[in-house]
Amino acid sequence: DAKTTQPNSMESNEEEPVHLPCNHSTISGTDYIHWYRQLPSQGPEYVIHGLTSNVNNRMASLAIAEDRKSSTLILHRATLRDAAVYYCILRAPNQGAQKLVFGQGTRLTINP
Amino acid sequence: NAGVTQTPKFQVLKTGQSMTLQCAQDMNHNSMYWYRQDPGMGLRLIYYSASEGTTDKGEVPNGYNVSRLNKREFSLRLESAAPSQTSVYFCASSVGQGYTEAFFGQGTRLTVV
Numbered sequence: 001d002a003k004t005t006q007p008n009s010m011e012s013n014e015e016e017p018v019h020l021p022c023n024h025s026t027i028s029g030t031d032y033i034h035w036y037r038q039l040p041s042q043g044p045e046y047v048i049h050g051l052t053s054n055v056n057n058r059m060a061s062l063a064i065a066e067d068r069k070s071s072t073l074i075l076h077r078a079t080l081r082d083a084a085v086y087y088c089i090l091r092a093p094n095q096g097a098q099k100l101v102f103g104q105g106t107r108l109t110i111n112p
Numbered sequence: 113n114a115g116v117t118q119t120p121k122f123q124v125l126k127t128g129q130s131m132t133l134q135c136a137q138d139m140n141h142n143s144m145y146w147y148r149q150d151p152g153m154g155l156r157l158i159y160y161s162a163s164e165g166t167t168d169k170g171e172v173p174n175g176y177n178v179s180r181l182n183k184r185e186f187s188l189r190l191e192s193a194a195p196s197q198t199s200v201y202f203c204a205s206s207v208g209q210g211y212t213e214a215f216f217g218q219g220t221r222l223t224v225v
Contacts, residue, residue, distance in 0.1 A: 036214075041219075042216075042218060042219070043116075043202045043204070043216030043217050043218055043219050044155065044202070044204075044214075044216050045215075045216065046213040046214065046215070049213075087154065093210065094209060094210040095209065095210065096143050096160070096162060096206060096208065096209040096210065097143065097145055097160075097204060097206045097214035098143075098145060098157055098160040098162075098168070098170060100214065101154075102147075102154035102155035102156075103154045104152075104153070104154055105154060
């Protein structure tokens with residue numbers, strides 16, 4: 001299975017943009033890139049996913065490199081509530097959530 | 113709009129005791145999952161049920177059993193609890209195989225002494 005690499009931790013300030021990187025150099029051509037986050041003392045929650053094109057939703061944007069070997073989750077204006085562990089996960093098509101591999105993720109700290 | 117509901121939220125067991133963790137979802141999802149999360153670690157899959165009537169082992173199934181009682185409910189049983197099973201347990205559900213988004217419960221914090 002393809003692996004992802006994320007920084008262990010990042011820090012940002014409230015109301016500033018945050019760019020969370022993820023490297024996945026061995027991604028296959030059909031793997032989707034998923035992002036989940038886990039707020040303190042809660043279960044993970046889905047943030048966004050994409051295949052090749054950049055994606056936007058109400059929570060975040062996902063920028064995918066042209067060669068798909070890396071991606072960046074963008075929080076446009078961080079709030080204190082965005083402090084969480086962010087997981088970048090690859091999933092092959094037609095696979096269920098049992099194939100979501102939650103590694104260590106990136107612990108994001110937001111300073112007021 | 114409850115989503116995925118887990119009970120209990122907290123539990124302390126003595127070594128060798130048994131218990132069942134309950135999970136129910138109200139989203140009419142076909143697939144359900146049990147994960148455990150140890151301190152400072154990511155989630156590891158224990159068992160999953162791709163659809164009603166089926167269950168399969170995940171990464172760390174030893175010491176656990178599951179039952180897909182019906183489409184809504186998926187329980188996890190510890191027959192003889194061990195301290196190594198001290199963890200936070202998360203139940204999740206998704207529409208089905210090939211669908212992108214999984215919804216997670218709030219977790220059950222289990223301590224085995």
